Amino acid sequence: ELFDLIDKIKDIDSNVLITGESGTGKGLIARAIHNLGNRSKNHFEVVNCAAIPVNLLESELFGYKKGAFTGALTDKIGKFEMADKGTIFLDEIGDMSYDLQSKLLEVLQNKKISPLGSNETKKIDVRVIAATNKNLEKEIEDRTFREDLYYRLNVIPISLPPLRERKDDIPILTNHFIKKYCLAFDKPM
Numbered sequence: 275e276l277f278d279l280i281d282k283i284k285d286i287d288s289n290v291l292i293t294g295e296s297g298t299g300k301g302l303i304a305r306a307i308h309n310l311g312n313r314s315k316n317h318f319e320v321v322n323c324a325a326i327p328v329n330l331l332e333s334e335l336f337g338y339k340k341g342a343f344t345g346a347l348t349d350k351i352g353k354f355e356m357a358d359k360g361t362i363f364l365d366e367i368g369d370m371s372y373d374l375q376s377k378l379l380e381v382l383q384n385k386k387i388s389p390l391g392s393n394e395t396k397k398i399d400v401r402v403i404a405a406t407n408k409n410l411e412k413e414i415e416d417r418t419f420r421e422d423l424y425y426r427l428n429v430i431p432i433s434l435p436p437l438r439e440r441k442d443d444i445p446i447l448t449n450h451f452i453k454k455y456c457l458a459f460d461k462p463m
Contacts, residue, residue, distance in 0.1 A: 276303070276432070283430050284311035289382065291367075291427045292405040294434030300405035301365060303432060308361040313401055316360030319353040324366035332374055332390060336381075339391035346391065354387050354398055361401045367427065368408030368419060375420045382426045402427065 283290065284307055292300045301320070308318045326334055333343075337352030353362055364370075370378065381387055382402065386395040404427045413419035437443060456463050 280306050287401050288429040289427050290403040290430045290432060292432045295436045296407045298434040298436055300434060304363040304403040304405060307403060313360050317357050318361050319357040320363045320365060321353050322365045324369035328371045336387045337389040339389050341391060354400055355396060357400045358398050361403060364404040366406060367404040368406035368410055368413055375423050379420060379423045379426060
């Protein structure tokens with residue numbers, strides 16, 4: 275069912291929200307959507323929203339101009355601009371700060387970015403795939419995730435069940451990892 279869904283949506287430029295427990299393969303699904311779709315010849319940029327400190331995430335996403343803040347010695351292109359005509363994968367979107375969520379919402383609505391320290395905007399054409407292991411509906415109730423951003427991201431929802439509910443996948447995964455590590459360590463199958 276999942277492979278059929280990926281095939282149906284791979285060329286649709288709508289935002290995708292992938293939900294599921296840690297380790298269910300959300301990143302693999304995002305990469306498959308990109309690699310199989312019409313944007314595959316362009317960049318696939320990954321941003322782990324939980325791994326980048328809050329004060330650096332905005333500049334990582336949107337870039338900055340020289341002098342925008344202490345230490346900004348040169349211009350830096352952000353991940354959104356790098357992903358132009360391609361795909362940006364916002365992993366662990368549920369960990370993004372509330373303030374930055376409103377800036378992301380504006381980018382999704384207007385299809386324009388503005389690097390830190392710049393008054394100019396740049397038009398972008400980016401497919402957004404986001405993923406989270408959090409229950410965003412509960413996060414909305416708790417006022418830690420913006421409801422309007424949730425609906426903007428959740429145009430095409432994909433819910434990944436944990437492996438304990440997909441036992442038929444275990445032999446496929448086992449075979450994949452055996453091949454991968456046999457190649458990596460130059461060992462026979």
